[in-house]
Amino acid sequence: MSNKIPSFLFVATAIIFLAACRNEPQSTQSTATVTEQYREQHRPQFHFTPPKNWMNDPNGLVFYEGEYHLFYQHYPDSNVWGPMHWAHAVSRDLVRWEHLPIALYPDSLGYIFSGSAVVDWKNTSGFGEKGQPPLVAMFTYHDMEAERAGSDTRESQAIAYSLDRGRTWVKYEGNPVIPNPGKVRDFRDPKLVRDEARKQWVTTLAVGQHAELWASPDFKTWKKLSEFGADLGNHEGVWECPDFFPIKVEGTGEQKWVILQNLNPGGPNGGSAVQYFVGDFDGKNFTVDPSFLPDAQGGKAVWLDHGKDNYAGVTWSDVPDGRRLFIGWMSNWQYAQQVPTVAWRSACTLPRVLTLRNTAVGYRLFSEPVEELEALRQQLKSLEPATVKGALDLNLDSISPAQMELLLDIEPSAAARFTIELSNSKGETYRIGYDAKANQFFSDRTKAGDHSFSRDFAKQPSVAPRISTDKTVRLHLFFDAASAELFADGGATVMTEVFFPGEVFTRVKLVAEGGEVQVKEGRVWGLGRIW
Numbered sequence: 008m009s010n011k012i013p014s015f016l017f018v019a020t021a022i023i024f025l026a027a028c029r030n031e032p033q034s035t036q037s038t039a040t041v042t043e044q045y046r047e048q049h050r051p052q053f054h055f056t057p058p059k060n061w062m063n064d065p066n067g068l069v070f071y072e073g074e075y076h077l078f079y080q081h082y083p084d085s086n087v088w089g090p091m092h093w094a095h096a097v098s099r100d101l102v103r104w105e106h107l108p109i110a111l112y113p114d115s116l117g118y119i120f121s122g123s124a125v126v127d128w129k130n131t132s133g134f135g136e137k138g139q140p141p142l143v144a145m146f147t148y149h150d151m152e153a154e155r156a157g158s159d160t161r162e163s164q165a166i167a168y169s170l171d172r173g174r175t176w177v178k179y180e181g182n183p184v185i186p187n188p189g190k191v192r193d194f195r196d197p198k199l200v201r202d203e204a205r206k207q208w209v210t211t212l213a214v215g216q217h218a219e220l221w222a223s224p225d226f227k228t229w230k231k232l233s234e235f236g237a238d239l240g241n242h243e244g245v246w247e248c249p250d251f252f253p254i255k256v257e258g259t260g261e262q263k264w265v266i267l268q269n270l271n272p273g274g275p276n277g278g279s280a281v282q283y284f285v286g287d288f289d290g291k292n293f294t295v296d297p298s299f300l301p302d303a304q305g306g307k308a309v310w311l312d313h314g315k316d317n318y319a320g321v322t323w324s325d326v327p328d329g330r331r332l333f334i335g336w337m338s339n340w341q342y343a344q345q346v347p348t349v350a351w352r353s354a355c356t357l358p359r360v361l362t363l364r365n366t367a368v369g370y371r372l373f374s375e376p377v378e379e380l381e382a383l384r385q386q387l388k389s390l391e392p393a394t395v396k397g398a399l400d401l402n403l404d405s406i407s408p409a410q411m412e413l414l415l416d417i418e419p420s421a422a423a424r425f426t427i428e429l430s431n432s433k434g435e436t437y438r439i440g441y442d443a444k445a446n447q448f449f450s451d452r453t454k455a456g457d458h459s460f461s462r463d464f465a466k467q468p469s470v471a472p473r474i475s476t477d478k479t480v481r482l483h484l485f486f487d488a489a490s491a492e493l494f495a496d497g498g499a500t501v502m503t504e505v506f507f508p509g510e511v512f513t514r515v516k517l518v519a520e521g522g523e524v525q526v527k528e529g530r531v532w533g534l535g536r537i538w
């Protein structure tokens with residue numbers, strides 16, 4: 008027996024030692040535990056969910072050194088909302104996620120509410136070291152003691168920074184950097200963006216029923232630039248979680264700025280939802296495009312997603328290929344805390360690419376699933392072109408509707424209504440489709456399983472007006488255990504909804520009512536799991 012240390016052992020020890028020195032991620036749990044856990048009833052298999060307990064808004068979305076960071080509102084001790092932390096996960100491809108330890112804990116200034124993060128490339132904050140740019144996060148402190156004492160002066164904005172790829176964070180000793188102006192009850196959710204033309208950081212805050220733009224050279228001192236939106240859009244609820252970013256109009260060199268403005272309640276089908284505004288920014292004021300003025304919209308808001316389950320959505324900062332990437336919380340405050348899952352509560356939407364197009368009805372954001380999701384595709388079934396009247400069983404062989412993607416090009420006759428219907432042996436059905444007469448898409452979960460937990464969950468089907476005037480309706484659909492996401496007409500109309508069937512759906516039918524429909528092309532994929 009040799010008394011020399013085998014060289015592979017030496018190399019392995021050295022790697023472990025070096026990894027420890029570099030502060031490598033320590034996953035909160037081993038992959039094995041995660042895999043066992045992630046098979047509960049209703050657990051999404053390719054959407055991000057917390058390993059356990061409560062999640063709401065996505066926070067701190069930033070790309071840095073090959074990783075997409077996803078922080079999120081989290082209460083680690085229960086499956087309902089409570090003292091808010093920023094939990095943390097990273098992904099290299101927006102498909103598979105690695106859970107990391109909690110990044111920000113509540114402290115004497117309050118709970119850690121929603122916010123954002125950016126890379127401070129030029130070290131304007133001075134937090135960087137040895138030429139390494141810091142990640143800077145900005146979030147809201149919500150002071151529960153002030154709330155309990157009945158004070159409205161309870162929310163302020165603060166910053167923290169990280170020098171180790173988001174693994175650990177230092178809260179700035181001068182916090183809060185934007186104190187509450189006094190008695191402004193809803194004053195939160197700062198979303199940072201770099202305004203390079205003016206060499207300033209801009210943060211957008213939701214303040215009651217309007218948004219405010221603030222500017223800073225260094226994240227520490229802020230001045231208010233302007234207010235936006237008190238007389239625009241929907242005001243049936245509180246404005247929360249704004250986003251503000253520049254984006255090119257597809258196919259042109261023209262640049263616009265967009266404000267995404269989450270609102271709760273007041274959504275197009277009830278409860279929480281994301282409205283948006285397109286306009287211009289001069290370094291101080293955001294001015295909406297005339298097509299977003301109330302008259303031009305018939306007094307209605309413009310929604311990013313018409314389903315009931317896409318809230319608090321915001322976009323990633325510093326994405327190197329310039330895509331504007333969005334993710335939302337796949338739930339709704341009407342029932343988020345009552346949905347029938349126990350181990351964990353709620354998921355994120357699929358990540359989406361937003362593009363801005365100049366359409367016949369004005370500037371519109373289109374949302375499409377990120378192409379990285381194609382890596383999940385497994386079995387493919389192509390559908391033969393067909394004329395359908397009545398019900399056609401799609402006969403998907405080994406593809407399970409529980410994790411499935413469909414791309415369907417369908418031309419309906421003038422009065423036809425077509426439905427993709429998922430069903431199970433309990434007789435439960437989830438139905439999603441398009442009604443040509445009403446010129447609207449619909450999502451119907453009224454018979455899709457348990458909805459006893461909330462009167463608002465399945466009162467009636469949700470609907471979404473169609474914008475496109477193409478003869479062919481293109482449906483891009485994703486189903487994952489307990490959710491449906493519809494990207495219609497290349498992302499012009501979007502619906503995201505969750506449901507809770509008593510057992511998984513096993514059959515898929517295409518149903519045509521009121522007239523026939525032509526299936527011009529159809530592809531269906533079974534999708535893999537990420538956990």
Ligand code: FRU
Pocket residue numbers: 063064080091120121147195196247248319
């Ligand atoms: C939106 C929201 C935010 C707030 C956070 C608290 O869902 O109400 O406005 O920062 O959740 O968890």
